[in-house]
Amino acid sequence: MANKIILFLLSYLIWLLLTWPFDFSTGQINVQAIVAGFIASILVAMIMREISYHRLARLFNPLRYFWFCVYILVFSYYLVKSNLDVAFRVLHPDLPIKPGIVKIKTRLQTDTAITALANSITLTPGTLTVDYRNDGYFYVHWIYVTTFSQEEAAARIIGRFEWFIHKIFEG
Amino acid sequence: MIKYLGIALLYAGVLFDLIGCIGLVRLPDVYNRLQAATKCVTLGTCMILAGTILMTTSLILAIQGIICLVFILITSPTAAHALARGAYKAGVKLWDKSIVDHYGEDQS
Incomplete structure (x- = not known):
């Protein structure tokens, strides 16, 4: 479960960086992109096989x-x-x-x-x-x-x- | 200065992409064509991205460029490997002037 949460956070972060729904000059936020990314990241985390982090120390x-x-x-x-x-x-x-x-x-x-x-x-x-x-x-x-x-x-x-x-x- | 380096990278990248496409047309079989397609197009596209990263003034655009660069470097050879293996399993023959095929020898 912890693996899936890490995977979700990682894919959501990459999604946010790639779409970048924040516009600081006008203060507007593209809610559509944020919600779509949330759903897509959950799907990715559910579909993907568990990645083992037992070598995390490395x-x-x-x-x-x-x-x-x-x-x-x-x-x-x-x-x-x-x-x-x-x-x-x-x-x-x-x-x-x-x-x-x-x-x-x-x-x-x-x-x-x-x-x-x-x-x-x-x-x-x-x-x-x-x-x-x-x-x-x-x-x-x-x-x-x-x-x-x-x-x-x-x-x-x-x-x-x-x-x-x-x-x-x-x- | 950095701007000119970026422009030089852009031109070199486009040149490598062009050579990759010429290779795609000139080389004889699937496997040789994949060689040109993966190597030249990967480096060409990475150079174009690197040039964009150097020339842009927006931080988020640079970060997006770096993410795309890493993805291309990982996915492009993986896709080439999948295509080559798939082509071989589907029975696509090597060019008739190929000189050695250990893969075919081991499968029969």
């Missing part, structure tokens, strides 16, 4: 935030690099691509960490997560396959992120 570990900030910087660099890479391949007259789906193994365990890693893979150089198998394997679509070896591919695709994500979510 949220207060400042070291995680430090690694998260470092990760944002590293990630931004690779995000821009991957975009230039894809832009180059798209605009090149010969379309230099060599696509394929490769399998890589990850040592991450928790759901949050795996989700973060999957999203990082999708947003970085030429790779797109297709599926994840419960025994720790990712299937990744790679726009320019440079190696067939599983270990080599893992090192090239997730080697630079796995360590960070392990530090942030599991360390």
Whole structure:
């Protein structure tokens, strides 16, 4: 129950920030938006599965935030690099691509960490997560396959992120 | 100064969005097209939002921009992953010049 209330408050706060029904210069308040948001947030809180907060203590570990900030910087660099890479391949007259789906193994365990890693893979150089198998394997679509070896591919695709994500979510 | 940085970000964002759309047309199959669609369009849209955040004078607009930025960064790759997996399960073949398919090998 407590989880649902936290979820409700969170979604209601985001709704209020996004619609912003208060106009301070004229003092008017858009009641319609406030009531609609209230109903929508209750629905969201009821439908959503209970999120477990038993690892809540981890949220207060400042070291995680430090690694998260470092990760944002590293990630931004690779995000821009991957975009230039894809832009180059798209605009090149010969379309230099060599696509394929490769399998890589990850040592991450928790759901949050795996989700973060999957999203990082999708947003970085030429790779797109297709599926994840419960025994720790990712299937990744790679726009320019440079190696067939599983270990080599893992090192090239997730080697630079796995360590960070392990530090942030599991360390 | 900040205003010009914002304008530069806007232009770069539009450019990346354009490249993403060109990729969507030029690349051969669903999976390659998703690559262009997710990467270029995500960064392009984030840059446009960042430019707006820098240029606006309203605080609430900046907060809304940051919320949208975070949502796009989370949802765009998730949607791409769902589309790619759905396409594969529905039997969409890889491009015939694809060189490796471990996913198909493991399923058969």
